[in-house]
Amino acid sequence: MEQKKVPLVVIRRLPRYYRYLSDLNDMGIERISSQVLSKKLGFTASQVRQDLNFFGGFGQQGYGYNVKSLRNEISKILGLDKHYKVVVIGAGNLGHAILNYPGFAKRGFKFVGIFDNNPDLIGKKAGNLTVMNIDDLEEFCEKDHPDIGALTIPKESTANMAKKLEAFGFKGLWNFSHVEITSSLPVETVHLTDSLMTLAYKISSSAVDD
Amino acid sequence: MEQKKVPLVVIRRLPRYYRYLSDLNDMGIERISSQVLSKKLGFTASQVRQDLNFFGGFGQQGYGYNVKSLRNEISKILGLDKHYKVVVIGAGNLGHAILNYPGFAKRGFKFVGIFDNNPDLIGKKAGNLTVMNIDDLEEFCEKDHPDIGALTIPKESTANMAKKLEAFGFKGLWNFSHVEITSSLPVETVHLTDSLMTLAYKISSSAVDD
């Protein structure tokens, strides 16, 4: 779809555009200029136009951008027009939290299973699902072909599990353990600890100077 | 502590150094060169030396870096030598997950309270804590002076709650709702939805080309 390689830093801004355009659309606003859009998002107008023009000329001179159609374009770029079956690996607190996090479903992410190896958890309810035995994952995949595996297991087991998921035909990994996964699959890691450490830095450095 | 303004992109790499150096230290390894360190972390040796030299000359020509002392220096830079009292606002699944997330405690983060406005949740156990009434937060703060507020509440309430926490003397906000908080306090936001959307992009773009 894209011609030149789009920098990851641009991609990471797309969800912000998408969310804000969704809000505007819900508010019934039809058009917006790069100027106004940039103000709201804390970008520059130039940056907005540069970002969007990686993917095509969505705007119109003298008018700006149509909110609904721009939202839809970004949605397509992000792949949100497709549907993804998500499986959660690890039925701890974090697994439950992700499963029940509101807002995923309406963006095409459907949670189809949650697995654990702990006998105490297997069979328990989790949202509308029941925790399944991790040993049954392979069979489950053969039938259901899930797309995304959300890994909320201890870091010791993560590398191994990542390999398994790859073999089972998953298309991407959403990783919550603080381990850098090496996989040929696309991986997106959420580093909670790193985020908290960064906050600690901001706090302690802002206390010292300025 | 630092002379020149350190780019945030450098700060965000520090936790990775810190984690890896901790691992090395646990393994009993005493020294490491920028060369070897960079390989493991996927940086370049130049970048490692540049990063570290924002804060001072921690290395020694012909030798490299002492693992333990470098780890300690980074720990100090990140402010991990200090202690932080963390309060969780919102006792849903995500609040529980954060509270019980292993590894925070040993880095100086101590969870001292969890609050909610839902009568069904108030009084319930959460880790070693009991969910308290959000109305009692102010009084709690006057006595306990917590440092960090972890916001796991719906985005509609987040902006307001952020203002309150600022007034109550919090020093930093760890935000899990997809709202850009404007506060004079340091804020670190974890965008779960954005992260999942980015994964969707990676999946759908890798499916198309290369």
Next chain:
DNA sequence: TAGATTGTTAATCGATTAACAATC
């Protein structure tokens, strides 16, 4: 048409990489 705002090229800024003298 005149005004507004894009798409796009050029200029600037900042971050990464390369190179090497200093030195342990």
Next chain:
DNA sequence: TAGATTGTTAATCGATTAACAATC
């Protein structure tokens, strides 16, 4: 001492910002 590796300056690369002709 000789070898290794840092700290730091200079060169390169990439991303952001500015500017403006094209055009709705």
